[in-house]
Amino acid sequence: MINKKEAILENMIQTFERLSGNSPYTTFSRDDNCARMESALPLTIFNRVFHYNAHDYDKLNAIRQMQTIIDSYRERGATCVWHTYSHTQDEVVNETLKANGFLFGGTMSGMAVNLKEKAINQANGSGLKIVIVQSDEEFERFKRVFVAEYSLPDELAKRFTQAFALDPEGRMQYYLAYSDDEPAGTAMTFRTGEVTGLYMVATLKEFRARGIGGAIVGQALHDMQAAGATLAVLQASSMGQTIYRKHGFEEELTINLFVSQNM
Template identity: 30%
Template sequence: SRGRHLSWLITDLPDFFTNLVVSAQLPSDRADELIEDALTHFRRKNIRKLSWLVQDEEEAGEMNEALLAHGLTFRESFSIEMAIDLATLLTDLPSVPGLKIIPVIDRSALRQWIHIASIGFRIGEEFEKVWYELVAEVIFDMRFRTYLALLNGKPVGTSQLFLSGGVAGIYNVSCIPEARGRGIGTAITLAPLLEARRMGYRIGILQASSRGYRIYRRLGFQDFGNLSVYLWENDCELMRV
């Protein structure tokens, strides 16, 4: 759902990962009202847990204080926002023997992609069905490109490319634990960016976790911001437990 100041994705699962609110800075004179209205809505929907993502800015202090005052807890600086001029993308990198990166073009491959991404992100198998239902109807939109990395024929990594507004965004870069440290994360990130560049896109963006940050810097990405995450649990639910 999307309002003027807030966007959210809510499911029926009691998990921080599957219920997300995203906001930039709220108007200072309405921040408390907007936060409380949103939380009241989630209580009525019996949402038990959610994560609230905030883009860090110099004037973010009031927003952070407002979230804390409404019972949310600061978890961490969730990711670093990064960007690159695709003309400067580093491409002279060692190849990975036995690695093949293929597009996901049907629903069977999408289920496989979700399973590998779930392993890479350490998401429980019980969430794979929900993830599939959330994306199956839109994932084959022409703005999306979805990629699966195969190492000697075995699925080991994932990534996605989203094209909009002249910008190429990279999302859901993952690698299963036993295949890490071989350059697969770099390769599964680079392939979509090269495709975007061939299509005429000039700017690439992504949000880097601490694990992927070094890879993206190596490719030429530069920092331009941060996202912080706050956690909320439904106090009404907690009182009934």
């Protein structure tokens, strides 16, 4: 049986490892006790510690290693987001983050839904069309929709979206929703064995409250199931949880986000 908590974290880590490999501005490093990414871009989405396990070290060595990691972000002036998880709390980690000026920045919910024999709701509203991105033209539309809420300068947006690239292996898929032929929403999925993660679910402000987000989720879940996935996972903000719960997702863990200050 798949451990849902481990599946949520592993899919997230592998997803960002793949995205990092697409970007010339981002590096990803991983060993048995740490998984993290660093970027030359001033974006917290790409400057993160996803996993750190202090249990393999005595307290002093764990603090020293964490300090080395923190200093690597500080030396570049990058704001770092460090993840901790409700089921693997470690006082050494919490104390070291506090000592280095990290502040609690909120939470996300690690959620999962079993896809075995699940009836998927694919109800689409009038004028709504959802496609899997396959052409360069569609991919450019996907990027424009996804970054619209970030209000990034054009050059930074261009560098940011280089991390998103069509996957010849088919493990990563991009979805683009059209409302009356206007690009309106996005989603991305990434497959790791029987587990598929859902990411980048976004709807442009002018198209919200029309059921577009829910429709994209339904389409993605249908495709995951058809491809043989038995578990769908995601990380949700409080705003997105309502949509996901309607599709059967349940919270399995809490992701705590600690943000560096004055780095």
